[in-house]
Structures are given as structure tokens and as C-alpha cells.
Amino acid sequence: MTRAGGLRVLVSGGGIAGLVLAYWLTRHGFCVTVVERAPAPRRTGGHAVDLFRPATTVTERMGVLPRVEERAIGTSRMTVHGEGSRRPVRADLSKIFGAASGRHVEIMRDDVSEIYYDAVRDDVEFLFGDSVTALSPDGEARFENAAPRRFDLVVGADGLHSTVRRLVFGEESRFTAFIGAYFGVLSLPNRADLDGELLLHVGVGRTAGMYGARHLGDARALFLFRSERELGVHHRDVPRQKELLRGAFAGLHADVDRWLDELDGSPAFYFDSLTQLRMDTWSRGRVTLVGDAGYCPGPVVGGGTTLAVVGAYVLAGELARAGGDHERAFAAYERVMAEHVRGSRAVGLSAAKTLIPTSRLGVRGLAQGARLISALPARPARALVRLTTRSARHYDAVTVDDYPPAAAGPGDRGGRTGAPGAGP
Template sequence: MRILVSGAGVAGPVLAYWLTRYGFCVTVVECAPALRRAGGHAVDLFRPAMDISERMGVLPRIEEQATGTARMTLCREGSDRPVRVDLSRIFGAASGRHTEIMRDDLSEIYYGATADDVEYVFGDSIRAISPDGAVRFDNSRPRHFDLVVGADGLHSNVRRLVFGDESLFSAPTGVHLAVLTLPDVEGLDRELLMHVGVGRTAGMYSARHLAGARALFLFRGEHGHGCHHRDVPRQKELLRAAFAGMHCDVDRWLEGLDSTPGFYFDSISQLHMDTWSAGRVTLVGDAGYSPGPAVGGGSTTLAVVGAYVLAGELARADGDHDRAFPAYERAMAGHVTGSRTAALSAAKTLVPASRLGVHGLAQGARLIAALPPGPARTLLRRTTRSARLYDSMTVDDYAAPQPPVRAGGIGAADDPAAGIDSG
């Protein structure tokens, strides 16, 4: 049974790993010419994603590549009294198993676990999908697949082709995110430096193995919603306007806007769909149920869990998508609903909409830093809703996987169009 997966980020390779272990033949198509290795931004893996990664045999590499960020210095706009917090206390109280890793590093690790067993096609994209499984590509000849899975992120091409325009399902949170790759001008050592004001939060952090640093910007404003996610000049204009005059540190970070080798900007949106499946096609991760990347802290965990569950349900149903897809949606429904709620709550906390909210965030951090370990843990367990949500997710223990089917055995002998070639 041949399955086409669109997207080689996080959900795509995890899904491909488990599908091959269950005996399916998998092709992954990715529009980028190669894996992105600029580092990306930091993402969180909570207990269920750590457990799944351990079953995949890649947890040691993930732990080796962890950012190592251990401290936070929080500066309230207009105040000269910074608050310093031990981040290990926060995550230790909220999650029994957690790590932070750069997204591109995580993607590369998952890709490495599948590269020998999965056919990867870079620099191409799906142009059309027929109800019978016939697929046309931008650069390759047509092929037939039994199933197609969109694992291609918030702006999913597969979702657009099968379900309609993104605007039909997108629910903007009113918060926008930007990430810059910059030199480590602050000389950070396992530290996150944050500046928080009304409607805007800026920070800089580094990682143990990064030569530079990442500057992170979150801000409120409906005026950014109409900006296309590929209109980089307009994005930089909005970013400068949103953070003008916040602090000399932030001004210095923004000076690197025109020379940064890595820039990401997007409106943080949730997706609300009645179903993630139509015929032979389904969606996984942010393509189907984005809770709001970056804000909830668990979009990546949700993607890993979703990929694992989808593969497991397909194996349990012997590839019958009429049974597997509804079972997959039922298994993930509660996780997705909870993630949306947690993400909106986190957005209110991380990007305060009032002076009272800014003061509350700073005072909360100060209290956590001052309390003895026991009371601090009690307080954190009551306030870190999103971390506890992802940490407590449970999934079925699916049937024991089979040895993988090698990528070279995808069936060229019985399918004259089996090999994708460029051109």
C-alpha cells in the first residue's frame, strides 16, 4: 500500500517512520530544495512526544541537541528592576519529562531516522489530487497513491487543494510572531532575556551548539493579519513599528533585520475544521489542527502525537482509511480541543493586553523566584496549564511494528510511474 506524505518538517517524518514500521510504502514530498538547517526557533517536547521519540530510538540525539536554556531574565517595560527565574523549576514542576530543541534540529533527527527506509523527494509540490488517488506534481510525472496525507504546516497546500482556502478555517489569535537569527550580542549563556510591555514581548536566547542567537518577537495587532506570510518587506515594516522605542536591547536586535540570514514572521492562528479527512486524504499536525504555533508551547508535541496515532490507526485497520481516519480523529479530538484552550490562555499571559497584565506577569515571576522549592512547585502546577495538558496526553499502545520496507522497494517493477524524477 503506497502512501504519499506532503511535508518533511516534524509530523511528516514521524508519520513516515511509523508507517514504514507497519509495512506501508511511503513517499515524502517537500517543496523546499533540502532540509532546512538554519536552526529555526526553539520548540518544546513534552512527555508523550518524548516517549514516542524514545520508541523511535532518537531520544539520545534529541537530548544531545537540547538548547540547554536554564534561566530567564524578565524586564518589565518602564522598570529597571529585572526578575531572574530558574527555568528548570518551572518545567520541573509542570512536566515530568520535557526538553527544548531547535525546530530544524528536531526535523533533521526525525528525517535521519527514516532516510534509509522512505523515499524523499525535495524541491517539488503536489499540484492536484484526484479522488481515485492519482496525484500530479509541479515538477514530476503523475503517480498513483492509495492515500495522501498533508503534513505541510499551517499554510498547507494539501488542505487548500482538498478542503478549500485557508481563510475558511483560520481563526487568528490577534498575536503575531517573528524570529530573527542574529549574532549573540548579549553574550547569553543558557539564558533567555525577555522584555515585556503592553501588547508586545521581545526576547533573545541562544543554544549550547549555536554560534549565534535567536531574537523572538510577539505582538498584538489586527493590522498585521492582512499581511501575506511571504511579504517579507511588509513584515519587517510591521515589526519595526510594533517595537519602536521599547528598549535599547530591542532596538539593537532590530538593527539586524536587514542582514539576518534567517527571518520568520506569521500571524499566530488556530485552525478549526469539522473533519481533517476527505476520501483518501487526511491531515496531520498544524495542517489539520494548529492550536497556535509558539504560543501554547505544545504544537510540536501535538504534531508528533498526531502522526503516531494516525499511523497506529491505519495499521490497526489494515490500511482501510474508512475505518482508520474516523478513529484517528476521535483519538485526537480531546487533545486538539484542550490545546486550543491552553494556547489562548498562554497568549494572554505571554503578551499582556494591559499594564495590569504586565505587572502580574512580572510579579508572578518574582514570586516563583522568591518562594522555596515546595511552595513554588505548588504555584507552578496551578498556573502552567499548557505544559500540564501536553504532559498528561495519553495514546494507545498500537500493535508491534514490522521491519521497515526499504525505499528501494516501492514498486518500480509493477508501476511504470513509480519513481518520481524531476523534470
């Protein structure tokens, strides 16, 4: 493998995709700067994310899988209340997860971000409390606060509402496809003392759930509701978002009303549309995109975290394999990821339909299907999940190549290149 020669790479965004990318770029000999709008490593509340088989493989190669597994939520039980139904349905989630994927970890977004940050913090330059405002074709970046600097490559890892994508490719609306729903997440006190349990209330066109684990110290409530049209709410208009959420879930259940009562006092709240990004290419000149910035399959429903981890690993590996030749590397990166991205879009559409039923029959089907799978022995349960869910088939089929890290040498940034756990 040709050495990267210490090329300077700017990564915009210090979330999961940006951190995993920064880790692997440093292992391949690149000099990495991460610019992050937040004033410190992100602790924004957020929701649980799923690391399916390929993401756990990458995490294991980073040497941090034991830490990730220690922080796993371990949700093992689910109670489903269908709107208008007298009795709840109880299901064994551990069996469902086991049937869906041979290797799976559910963890809070903040926790896995912290673990990835700890793995790379000593090897990467971080510019916190700043963001990119302009990019030139020759790699010069301008910032809100820092002085302009020139980089060999720039990567947008700044999420669904990516600034880098807007600067290089144009307005977000050119590439987004609304898939008919909105979601909200809030942190709230774990008064029900939930530990490894998910409480779900499901109605036609709306689903609300609450889950927690003792080590979290609080709980999370997740709300999903359908809308035939886009509601025109800006992703930073929090008062309007809360108003929409209250209206969508009025009268579903007393539990849900109590969760919504916590909205104004919640230390962390997030709301957005279920939107897919559909771009023909994620690269232009010296700039490329990774994770939700380039191919978001739909927040909450599409396995975007796994896709982001895999995409970051592949991008860094292909840049190393091409010896820093970005034209060759970006083309290879897009070839490798194209099928995974298409599959994840289908997963997102299917999951949204299942999680937010469109009819009373769908409400009953969600609850009874979960109970049936949890009641079956392991082998038939696995067969049924594989038959009925696209996500299980898609993510179990994703494989990651072997990109050996560069040997340490003069000019490499970071003293841990080639450290134990960095390689496969």
C-alpha cells in the same frame, strides 16, 4: 494486528509531523514517499520548540531521545525587563519547566527535524524541491516537477498554510481563526554570549526575547505583538513583515532596537499571525491532515510541536491497527486526537494572553509570577504552576497508546523495520 500490506502513502511536507509520520508508517509496513518544497532537508533557522511528555515518549520509542537530549538548549535562566521598570526580575527557568511538566525538552526546530530525518532517511523516498499541485479522488497526485503518480493514501503534513488542505478542503480562510497577535523570529549573532539564558523585554501588547546556547553558534530573537485586527500581510511578503515588526517594537528598549538592526542581515527570518485552525474533520476520502495542517493551535504559543508528534504517531498506529482501511483508521485517529486538539486550542489562547500582556498589571504579573515560582521549593512551585497554567495540566494528561510495529517481511519498504528502538 493486521498487516498494512505495503500500501503506498504520499506525505506532503518534510517537517516534524511529516518525518515522524513517515518513520512510523514504514515501521508498520507502508511504502512512504515524502514530497518537500525545500531543495534539501530543512535548515530554515526557526525557533526553539517544546517536546512535552507525550512527544518525548514517542521520540524515545523511535530510539532517538538521547540525540534529542544532547541537542537540548538547556535554557535555565530568565531575565525579565518590564517596560517602565527600573530593575529586571531574574528567574530560575529550570524550576519553572520542571514544575510545569514532568518531562520536557526544549530544542531548536532545525535540530529535532534533522534527528527525525536521520532516523527515516534510508527507509523513505524523498522528493525534494517539489510540491503537490493537484489530487484526484482515486489518489493520483500531480506535482510541479515529478511525473503524476497514484497513491493509496495522501497525508497533508505541510503546515499552517497547507497546500493539500487547500486542494481538498478549500481555501484557508474558511478554517482559520486569528487570535489577536503576530510573531517574528530571526537569527542573529550571539554577541551577548548567551548560554542557557533568556532575555525578555515585556511591554503592554508586546514582548521581545533573545536566547542562545554555545552549541548553536548564534542566537534567536522572538517578537510577539498584539493587533486588534488582521493586518492583511501575506505570509511571503517579507519586506512588509519587517516594516510591521519595526513599528510594533519602536521605543521598547535599546536592546530590542539592536536586535531589530539585524533584520536585514539575518540569514533566517520568519513572520506569521497567531492563528488557530478549527476544522470539524481533518479527513476526506483518501486524504487526511496531520499537525499544523489540520489542527494548528497557534504557532509559538500552543504546543503545536508536541501535538504534531503525537498526531503523526497516532495516525500511523491507527492505520496499522485497521490494516490500511483508511475509513476506519481516519475515524479512529480523529477520535483519539479530538480532546487533545480542543485542549491545545485553549492552551494557545491562554498562553498568548500571558506572554503578551494587555495591561501594565499584566506586565508586572508576568515578571513577578516567574520570580515567585522560581523562588518557591519544588513541590509548592509545581502546585502553583499546575493551578495557573493550562499547558501544564493539558500536556501532562496526554497519553499515547501502544502501536507495536509490524514484523519485517516481503514487500515492506525499509531495511530497519523492527530495528532496536523502533518499538516501545
